Amino acid sequence: xxxxNVILVTYxxxxxxxxxxxxxxxxxxxxxxxxxxxxxxGHSTYGLGSGKVEEIKEFLxxxxxxxxVVDDHMTSKRIYNLEKATGLKVIxxxxxxxxxxxxxxxxxxxxxxxxxxxxxxxxxxxREEAKLAIGSERPGRGGSGEYVVDVKFxxxxxxxxxxxxxxxxxxxxxxxxxxxxxxxxxxxxxxxxYTSSGKTTLFNLLTHENKETSDSLFTTLSTTTRSFxxxxxxxxLTDTVGFISRLPTYMIEAFKSTLEESLMxxxxxxxxxxSQSVNEIRIKYSSCWQTLDELRVDREKVFVIFxxxxxxxxxxxxEIATDLGMxxxxxxxxxxxxGIHKLKNLIAQRILLKTSGKKIKxxx
Ligand SMILES: Nc1nc2c(ncn2[C@@H]2O[C@H](COP(=O)(O)OP(=O)(O)OP(=O)(O)O)[C@@H](O)[C@H]2O)c(=O)[nH]1
Ligand SMILES: [Mg+2]
Numbered sequence: 001x002x003x004x005n006v007i008l009v010t011y012x013x014x015x016x017x018x019x020x021x022x023x024x025x026x027x028x029x030x031x032x033x034x035x036x037x038x039x040x041x042g043h044s045t046y047g048l049g050s051g052k053v054e055e056i057k058e059f060l061x062x063x064x065x066x067x068x069v070v071d072d073h074m075t076s077k078r079i080y081n082l083e084k085a086t087g088l089k090v091i092x093x094x095x096x097x098x099x100x101x102x103x104x105x106x107x108x109x110x111x112x113x114x115x116x117x118x119x120x121x122x123x124x125x126x127r128e129e130a131k132l133a134i135g136s137e138r139p140g141r142g143g144s145g146e147y148v149v150d151v152k153f154x155x156x157x158x159x160x161x162x163x164x165x166x167x168x169x170x171x172x173x174x175x176x177x178x179x180x181x182x183x184x185x186x187x188x189x190x191x192x193x194y195t196s197s198g199k200t201t202l203f204n205l206l207t208h209e210n211k212e213t214s215d216s217l218f219t220t221l222s223t224t225t226r227s228f229x230x231x232x233x234x235x236x237l238t239d240t241v242g243f244i245s246r247l248p249t250y251m252i253e254a255f256k257s258t259l260e261e262s263l264m265x266x267x268x269x270x271x272x273x274x275s276q277s278v279n280e281i282r283i284k285y286s287s288c289w290q291t292l293d294e295l296r297v298d299r300e301k302v303f304v305i306f307x308x309x310x311x312x313x314x315x316x317x318x319e320i321a322t323d324l325g326m327x328x329x330x331x332x333x334x335x336x337x338x339g340i341h342k343l344k345n346l347i348a349q350r351i352l353l354k355t356s357g358k359k360i361k362x363x364x
Contacts, residue, residue: 001029002029003029003030003031004028004029004030004031004066004067005031005033005063005064005065005066005067006024006030006031006032006033006065006066006067006068006069007032007033007034007035007036007056007059007065007067007068007069007088008020008021008024008032008034008035008036008068008069008071009035009036009037009038009041009047009048009052009056009068009069009070009071010035010036010037010038010070010071010072011037011038011039011041011071012037012038012039014277014279015279015280015283016071017035017037018280019244019245020032020035020069020071021035022216022217023071023093023096023097023100023217023244024069024096025216026100026216026217026218027096027099027100027103028099028103030067033063033065034059034063036048036052036055036056038052041070041071041072041074042072044078045078045081046078046081046082046085047070047072047074047075047078047079047082047092048070048082053082053085053086056068056086057085057086060086060087060088065088066088066089067088067089067090067091068082068086068088068089068090068091069090069091069092069093069096070082070090070091070092070093071092071093072092072093072246073092073093073094073248074090074092075125075128076125076128076129076132077128077132079092080132093246094121094248094251095121097218097244097247097251098114098117098118098121100217100218101114101117101218101221102114104218104219104221105221105222106221106222107221107222108170109167109170109171109174109222109258110221110222110241110258112163112166112167112170113167113254113255113258114254115159115163116160116163116164116167116254117250117251117253117254117255119156119159119160119163120160120250120251120253120254121250122156123153123156123157123160126149126152126153126156127149127153130148130149130152133148186227186234186235186236187235187236187266187267187351188225188235188236188237188238188264188265188266188267189235189236189237189238189265189266189267189268189269189347189351190237190238190240190262190265190267190268190269191203191237191238191239191240191269191271192240192243192262192268192269192270192271192288192292193242193243193270193271193272193273193288193307194242194243194244194271194272194273194284194287194288195217195218195219195241195242195243195244196215196216196217196219196242196273197242197271197272197273197284197307198271198273198307198308198334199220199239199240199242199271200212200213200219200220200239201213201307201334201335202271202305202307202332202334203224203226203237203239204334205334205337205340206228206237206340207226207227207228207237208228209224209226211224211239217242217244218241218242218244220239220240220241220242221241222241222258223238223239223240223241223258223259223262224238224239225237225238225239230344230347230348231348233348235347235351238262238265240258240259240262241255241258241259243287243288243291244287245283245284245287246287247291249294252291252294252295256295259295260295262295262297263295263296263297263298265301266301266351267301267303267347267350267351268292268297268301268302268303269302269303269305269343270288270292270302270303270304270305271305271306271307272284272285272288272304272305272306272307272329273306273307273308274306274307274308274309274311274312274316274317274320274331275308275309275311275312278316278319278320278323281320281324282323282324285324303329303330303346303350304321304326304327304329304330305329305330305332305343306321306329306330306331306332306339307332307333307334308333308334308335309331309332309333309338309339310333310335310336310338311333312331314331317329317331330342330343330346
């Protein structure tokens with residue numbers, strides 16, 4: 001596929017610029033050719049300041065581009081104004097994340113969840129878009145504008161109910177399955193963490209699976225559970241969709257049914273990529289906790305696991321752990337196998353002793 005040249009407008013800090021670029025480039029064969037920084041993306045007319053819009057227009061006189069991505073929430077009116085001013089298709093952060101989700105979703109449940117998130121994205125925009133579409137005609141009482149808005153609104157609401165029903169159906173089936181598993185007294189361990197923290201790689205290592213891993217964001221969009229064994233004791237391991245900073249609540253809501261699986265786990269391993277800068281680790285760590293808290297996860301069940309330690313210095317890992325007040329995080333590398341034994345030990349101690357009362361021996 002031919003690559004699409006894209007302008008990204010995001011905040012000036014390194015983290016936003018790097019993550020914004022990764023997000024944009026993880027879908028549609030997009031290629032970020034230029035990043036424009038803005039301290040504030042809530043300006044009334046375009047989201048960005050009008051000076052920045054002029055700068056972009058100037059850049060466009062010499063460069064052929066397809067798209068402009070604004071790395072935050074944008075109202076329909078601002079998108080419309082910015083599209084008119086630049087002649088480019090404009091996409092905001094939420095639309096971009098939805099597009100990535102769409103391009104990756106393989107299971108019916110994941111697709112339904114994204115459709116639900118999409119409707120929640122569209123609902124508040126319907127009135128605004130109708131106003132923009134009919135120009136000067138105000139969608140007041142009796143006008144055709146009101147009719148357009150009502151029809152679209154009703155249609156979205158109806159679709160939302162329909163999708164929610166289908167979702168609760170598949171959720172119900174999964175819960176039954178889950179119940180069967182728990183009645184077999186198989187302890188469940190969930191892997192959660194920021195997108196690209198190494199969840200699936202660790203999952204593959206422990207369960208001998210071959211699920212797709214990659215350094216692009218949101219490779220995994222569905223929950224997978226497989227069994228694995230520690231000293232002849234069977235356990236269940238769950239791989240989940242990754243978190244990202246500034247994810248609106250309605251998107252977390254949409255993924256709640258699959259994420260809830262991680263809430264039911266006996267132990268939750270919160271994976272943190274240790275190969276990144278301290279600043280990145282700090283932002284991602286706090287963003288993960290925000291999501292976990294929003295999902296009302298029992299903090300007592302959560303254990304921090306550093307991943308990719310083959311790419312980080314041990315000293316630095318200790319410093320980060322102390323700095324962020326993490327209690328005895330385990331440093332691992334799925335690549336070299338470092339720390340995996342210790343991780344299994346932790347699982348054995350925390351879970352198996354608690355749930356079965358049996359003492360589990362970990363092979364040396
Ligand atoms: N060097 C090194 N790289 C690793 C390790 N574990 C994972 N990676 C790499 O990190 C990237 C992300 O790994 P994934 O397992 O796909 O991460 P994830 O958390 O499942 O990501 P999403 O599904 O996108 O949320 C891949 O390129 C992996 O090869 C490790 O222990 N060492
Ligand atoms: Mg994954």
